[in-house]
Amino acid sequence: MAATLTGHGPGRTRSADELRTLVERASRDLADASAPEIASWAANTFGRRLAVACSMAGDTVLPHLVARYLPGVDVLFLETGYHFAETIGTRDAVAAVMDVSVVDVQPAQTVAEQDAEHGPRLYERNPGLCCGLRKVAPINAELASYEAWVTGIRREDNANRAHALPVEWDQTHQMVKVNPIVAWSFDDLLGYASEHSVPINLLLTDGYPSIGCEPCTRRPKPGEDARAGRWAGVAKTECGLHL
Numbered sequence: 001m002a003a004t005l006t007g008h009g010p011g012r013t014r015s016a017d018e019l020r021t022l023v024e025r026a027s028r029d030l031a032d033a034s035a036p037e038i039a040s041w042a043a044n045t046f047g048r049r050l051a052v053a054c055s056m057a058g059d060t061v062l063p064h065l066v067a068r069y070l071p072g073v074d075v076l077f078l079e080t081g082y083h084f085a086e087t088i089g090t091r092d093a094v095a096a097v098m099d100v101s102v103v104d105v106q107p108a109q110t111v112a113e114q115d116a117e118h119g120p121r122l123y124e125r126n127p128g129l130c131c132g133l134r135k136v137a138p139i140n141a142e143l144a145s146y147e148a149w150v151t152g153i154r155r156e157d158n159a160n161r162a163h164a165l166p167v168e169w170d171q172t173h174q175m176v177k178v179n180p181i182v183a184w185s186f187d188d189l190l191g192y193a194s195e196h197s198v199p200i201n202l203l204l205t206d207g208y209p210s211i212g213c214e215p216c217t218r219r220p221k222p223g224e225d226a227r228a229g230r231w232a233g234v235a236k237t238e239c240g241l242h243l
């Protein structure tokens, strides 16, 4: 059982071995399941010990999907201090119209405090450290208080994610990772959002198929993969959350 309870979750009651066994079973049972079936399984299996990670980019369908089976579910939003105004607006819209509890996951330092310690624009000089301080450390502390988390990973995002499964063992966080929309295309995602009136980030339809912090995101060029506009020009493709 995890001892750290700095997050908003109720903590863990299952051991890592018990959670791993659940993943093994789910890998068989849910291999070809639909997104609602995967979300329903996660809600029924973990209840309040399940959280949804949402970047308020292309993944606002996730809180909607999970809240159908688990009203009031905790939705973790990494408030890095570097978001586009459209992303903050999307977070506020999700909190207003969905039956979810949005949690702003905050870094230990404000941007001003980080600038004072490391110098301004750390993201230009050392994006790995910046992501570590503003995303990875805060989400690690938060996830320790849940048994499972739901992510918006899709196989078509890039080559690293091409073999992602609906339910996986998250070795880094020693917990269950649920990827209900893993098999969806970008059009599937927009179709669900349209059908259910889910608020979407306006940048998605303005040439940004993948949206992160404003200083580290640009529009991909024609022919590039969806995440090519993230940390463009540096050898970095993931923020460290999905290692």
Ligand code: SF4
Pocket: 080, 082, 122, 123, 126, 127, 128, 130, 131, 132, 134, 135, 212, 213, 214, 215, 216, 239
């Ligand atoms: Fe910093 Fe960029 Fe990572 Fe945001 S995406 S935490 S600005 S390096």
